[in-house]
Amino acid sequence: MSAVEAGVVAAVTSASVVREVVAGLPAYDPGADPDAVAACSGTAHVIKLSNNESPFGCSPLATEAVRRRLDSSVSRYPDPTGRRLAEAIGERLAVPAERIVLGNGSENILELLCQAVLDPGDLVTTQAPGFSLHEIFPRMVGARVEKVPVTAAFGFDPSAWRDALAAGPKLIFLANPCNPTGAILSIGELEHLVAETPQSALLVLDEAYCEFARPDPSYPDGLAVLREQHRPWIVLRTFSKAYGLAGVRVGYGVASDDALVEALDRVRAPYNVNQLAQDAAVAALGDHAHLAETVRRTGVEIVRVADRLREAGFRVAPSSANFVFIDTGHRSDWVAQELHRLGIVVKAWREPGYETFIRASLSLPEDNDFFVRCLMRICAEGEQ
Ligand SMILES: Cc1ncc(COP(=O)(O)O)c(C=O)c1O
Numbered sequence: 208m209s210a211v212e213a214g215v216v217a218a219v220t221s222a223s224v225v226r227e228v229v230a231g232l233p234a235y236d237p238g239a240d241p242d243a244v245a246a247c248s249g250t251a252h253v254i255k256l257s258n259n260e261s262p263f264g265c266s267p268l269a270t271e272a273v274r275r276r277l278d279s280s281v282s283r284y285p286d287p288t289g290r291r292l293a294e295a296i297g298e299r300l301a302v303p304a305e306r307i308v309l310g311n312g313s314e315n316i317l318e319l320l321c322q323a324v325l326d327p328g329d330l331v332t333t334q335a336p337g338f339s340l341h342e343i344f345p346r347m348v349g350a351r352v353e354k355v356p357v358t359a360a361f362g363f364d365p366s367a368w369r370d371a372l373a374a375g376p377k378l379i380f381l382a383n384p385c386n387p388t389g390a391i392l393s394i395g396e397l398e399h400l401v402a403e404t405p406q407s408a409l410l411v412l413d414e415a416y417c418e419f420a421r422p423d424p425s426y427p428d429g430l431a432v433l434r435e436q437h438r439p440w441i442v443l444r445t446f447s448k449a450y451g452l453a454g455v456r457v458g459y460g461v462a463s464d465d466a467l468v469e470a471l472d473r474v475r476a477p478y479n480v481n482q483l484a485q486d487a488a489v490a491a492l493g494d495h496a497h498l499a500e501t502v503r504r505t506g507v508e509i510v511r512v513a514d515r516l517r518e519a520g521f522r523v524a525p526s527s528a529n530f531v532f533i534d535t536g537h538r539s540d541w542v543a544q545e546l547h548r549l550g551i552v553v554k555a556w557r558e559p560g561y562e563t564f565i566r567a568s569l570s571l572p573e574d575n576d577f578f579v580r581c582l583m584r585i586c587a588e589g590e591q
Contacts, residue, residue, distance in 0.1 A: 228349050235339055238554050239547055250550035254574045256567040257552045259386070259416070259530050261451035262574070263501045266494035269452060269487040276486045285482035292485045295492050296459055300430060306462050308471050309480045313415055313445040313458025316471070318344045320378065320441065323470040324409050325350040329377040334363075336387050336532075336558045338413070341380035350377070356560075361388040361524040361532070363396045372403045379404060382413040383429060384420050387556060387566040389509075389526025391420050394427035401436060409467075410440040415458075416528035418449035418498060419505055423527050430461055439463050446484075448529060449501050450491045457484040505529045508569045512579065519583050530568040532556075535586055539565050545585040551578050 222230070238257030245253045289309040297304035310316035317340050325331065327349030333341040335354035342352045355371045358364045372379070381400065383392045392400070397412075404410050412429045420426040433440045445458035457480055462468050491497070513531055516523045522534040535542045539555035542565055546553055556564040569575060 228346060232343055232346055233339065235343060236554070236557075239543070239552050241552055244547045244550060244552050248548055248550035252550060254551045254570055254578060256530075256570055256574075256578060257554045258453070259448060259528070259568045260453050261448065261501055261505075261529070262570040263451060263497075263504060265451035265487065266491045266497040268490040268494045268497075269450075272486040272490035273455070273483045276483050281482065283482070285478050285480060285485060287477045289480050289485050292457075292459075292480075292489050292492075295489050296461075299492060300461060302430075302434075302461055305465065306468060308441070308460040308462055308468055309485075310458045310460070310475075311479045311481075311484075312447060312453075312456040313413070313443045313460070314340050315456075315475075315479060316441075316443055316458060316460045317341070317380070317411075317413070318347075319471050319475050320409070320411060321345050321348050321350065322474040323467075324378055326377075330374060331378045331380065332368075332371045332374075332376040333380040334382070334385060336385075336556065336561050336564075337380075338382055338386045341382070341413070345378070345380075357385070357388065357390070361385075361390045363390075363392045363400075365396065365399050368400060369403050372400075372405065372408075375405060376408050378409045378411065380411050380413060382415065383427075384416045384526070384528040386415065386528070387530070387554070387564070388524040388532045389416070389528035389530055390524055391423065391426050391527045393425045394432070397427045397429065397432055401432065404438075406438050408439070410438075411443065412440065413443045415443065415445045416448055417444060418502055419509075419529050420527040422502065422506055426527060433463070436463070439467060441467060446488045446491060449498060449505075450488070451501065452484070452487055452491060455484040455487050456481075457488045505569060508572060508575060511572075512569060512575050515576075515579050516582075519579070521582075521586075530566055532564055532566050533582070534564050535582065536563055537586055537590055539563055541590050542582070542585060546578075546581060549581045551581060553578075 241253045293304040293307040321344040325348045329350045331345040331352045355367045440463045441460045443460045447453035513523050524532040543555035554566040
């Protein structure tokens with residue numbers, strides 16, 4: 208028997224070496240484990256609506272590119288500069304490849320930005336409800352986070368933002384479309400935000416869902432707006448959503464100037480984007496038809512599903528993305544739990560003021576219909 212087991216000395220755990228800000232961080236909630244939901248529901252067909260993934264998969268050209276790489280040279284480290292992918296993106300967007308930053312998902316770039324830009328105590332402004340990593344990563348480096356509430360209609364609140372920006376943030380994280388609401392900032396609202404943002408701050412426009420919103424004529428091209436600005440900014444995009452490549456992890460940023468790219472290069476791991484992901488992204492970028500079809504089918508479903516939910520009496524945020532944010536009128540954790548029993552995984556929202564909301568990604572039509580039917584039944588019966 209050891210001395211610890213005998214109760215002679217107290218065990219020292221690693222908690223004593225963990226930084227205080229890390230101990231106090233909220234945990235990222237990836238949603239319930241589909242295997243656990245399969246076990247609790249007894250169904251093999253789990254409908255995963257928790258991570259805003261594409262039900263239409265990725266381009267077959269991307270699959271082929273990964274296969275080719277697996278057959279040839281995975282014994283080599285990836286290209287640390289991601290040159291081919293950066294050039295392909297740069298050409299598509301008419302920006303120099305040197306201004307493209309690549310990440311292991313765009314979340315990697317969110318983290319790198321915090322490491323490169325923020326000192327402990329700096330202020331970060333973001334929106335509520337919002338994407339949790341817009342809060343977690345700044346707090347990880349000891350920054351303070353102020354969240355600007357959306358309006359009652361889930362929209363951008365110009366006067367609340369004016370006040371928040373006047374407080375002098377060092378960095379602004381804003382998603383357009385917004386996650387979890389799916390609502391968009393119009394061109395006027397984006398220009399207002401840009402005009403009010405102090406020149407000393409870095410404006411981060413997170414466009415993870417931009418491909419879905421583009422067909423909406425009121426959705427602004429963030430890059431077109433920001434490239435006219437002589438101030439620090441970065442536009443973030445990802446291959447995880449409309450391109451259907453969430454599993455391989457690749458996202459990118461278009462930066463305002465060389466100094467920001469150099470700073471991010473200094474803090475990033477040299478091989479942060481693996482070669483399979485780089486190859487898949489180059490191939491996916493070239494498959495216009497696959498992207499167009501994904502966006503078209505998502506656009507049909509978002510209207511259909513949101514209409515059905517509204518007809519059933521639910522309040523649903525106006526979404527231009529691939530998910531819906533629904534006020535269920537019941538505790539979100541309870542609703543999510545009941546859906547799990549039926550083999551459906553959604554994200555229960557827990558931010559103050561939104562504890563009765565769930566966020567559900569769109570899937571294939573028959574799965575979306577099953578979800579809507581289940582939600583209606585659960586909410587009609589209510590919590591006993
Ligand atoms: C608004 C927003 N930004 C960034 C991300 C990160 O995406 P990824 O790291 O897969 O590129 C997500 C993922 O859900 C998101 O919703």
